[in-house]
Amino acid sequence: MSDVLLTPPDAVEVQWVARGVVSAAQGEQGLTPLQQLLIPALFLSLTGHAVELDALAPITPVEYAQGLTRRNRIFRERVVQTMLLAALVVRPLPACVGEQLRAFADALDVDDEMISVAQKYADGAEDLAAVDFSRNGYLSGLGTGRLHALHTSELDSSWSAVVDDPVLAARWGELRELPMGTLGRGVADFYRDRGFVTPGLPGSAPPLLAQHDWVHVLAGYGTTLENEIEVFAFMARANDDPRAFSLLAMVISLFETGYLRAGAGLFEANAGHLRSSGMAGRLGDALRRGALTRGSHDFLDLDFFALADRPITVVRNEIGLTPKAEAAVSAGSVGPWQPGGITPFQLNSARVAAESEARPYIPWQPDPTRD
Known part of the structure; x- marks a missing residue:
């Protein structure tokens, strides 16, 4: 793509990115208190821009991905990881969050192995998730x-x-x-x-x-x-x-x-x-x-x-x-x-x-x- 955007996100785009993170990571009851602390802290540290959670309306995965079409795979991978991080601090993890993470990742054309781990957490299959860590992490092999x-x-x-x-x-x-x-x-x-x-x-x-x-x-x-x-x-x-x-x-x-x-x-x-x-x-x-x-x-x-x-x-x-x-x-x-x-x-x-x-x-x- 000739018009790939490689500059750091401005304040407007940061709000857009945060909107998707919240939509992917929150359960039916909304964000947990820890998520409410963590998400703004992550964006402020990583982008220098503050986000107001109350101003972030829900968004669908498809609409969200359309707003990031100029961003390359590396940028989109980091976005999905931010979604994952915001979700993995929740226990129990609602089943809907596991589904949302997969839907947003698919829309962004990102396949992160930790999504499978999050889905297993949401299903209560913690032992299987532990196997995924040892089998699918980048340290699974010894070169x-x-x-x-x-x-x-x-x-x-x-x-x-x-x-x-x-x-x-x-x-x-x-x-x-x-x-x-x-x-x-x-x-x-x-x-x-x-x-x-x-x-x-x-x-x-x-x-x-x-x-x-x-x-x-x-x-x-x-x-x-x-x-x-x-x-x-x-x-x-x-x-x-x-x-x-x-x-x-x-x-x-x-x-x-x-x-x-x-x-x-x-x-x-x-x-x-x-x-x-x-x-x-x-x-x-x-x-x-x-x-x-x-x-x-x-x-x-x-x-x-x-x-x-x-x-x-x-x-x-x-x-x-x-x-x-x-x-x-x-x-x-x-x-x-x-x-x-x-x-x-x-x-x-x-x-x-x-x-x-x-x-x-x-x-x-x-x-x-x-x-």
Whole structure:
């Protein structure tokens, strides 16, 4: 199409896009309180334009799609993902919403695998939805490139742990010898301060999940469950592959609705965290920061060890990482070494780990300059 519109949406088009999101995601009783917080927060963060929900009249899928005919597939895919995100925070999800999501996606000529997950949630088939996550997500396969980035060849599945690999454990251990201020040293301290076990040793997280720990340090997010939502939102949106949205859908299903009982080889359901004060805006800001990175970044398929000896500031500059919005910081978005960026359980785990290894215990200390 010669007249494809590639400029950011203006205020008028933002209202149109939001109109379709509301029409697709709301049940017969209207939007839930969380949806009423989340949808405006997403649009304000991602477009800079405010939306007034009361002014958004319902619209049919066909009429809606006609208003987006100048937008390319990438734009329409992101619109459908916004619809999905607005719907996946609801439990129980009304059956009509599952049908609406499919109808709007079909009208926009978008096929997102998470629509099937949403429909299964709406049908009460949560176990089948969990199978869809493992079978249809973009992490369902293990290519040689991904295994190379993880520095292991022992994985049976994407989220398998590696608990007896001295070479892998030694590679992680070498990060402690790097200078302060480097990305690798930051990750080593991040693990020490929380009592986390590095891949290759008993009790460790899966190597693939450990990849996202580098992102905590790189993007400046702590390790509460609210921070986990931010990290996975950032990673999902920084990746131009639309299938990466399944990462965000997974953590929402774990840490907001509890649709998933477990995920990513380690996480267990702990619902209600998106309802925490200010979290709607923090989620929107994490998506914004991911969208504004330079290029496309599959952080779960990146050999972080190749960047380990580089200053964090340099790596951040190279990917075009933007600062957090002041509103997100005011709402509680903190880094790994800022007050509130660590849990009491993790603090205790670090003490116990030091005692069990007969090494000096170095207490975690707030140090905002590291974030």
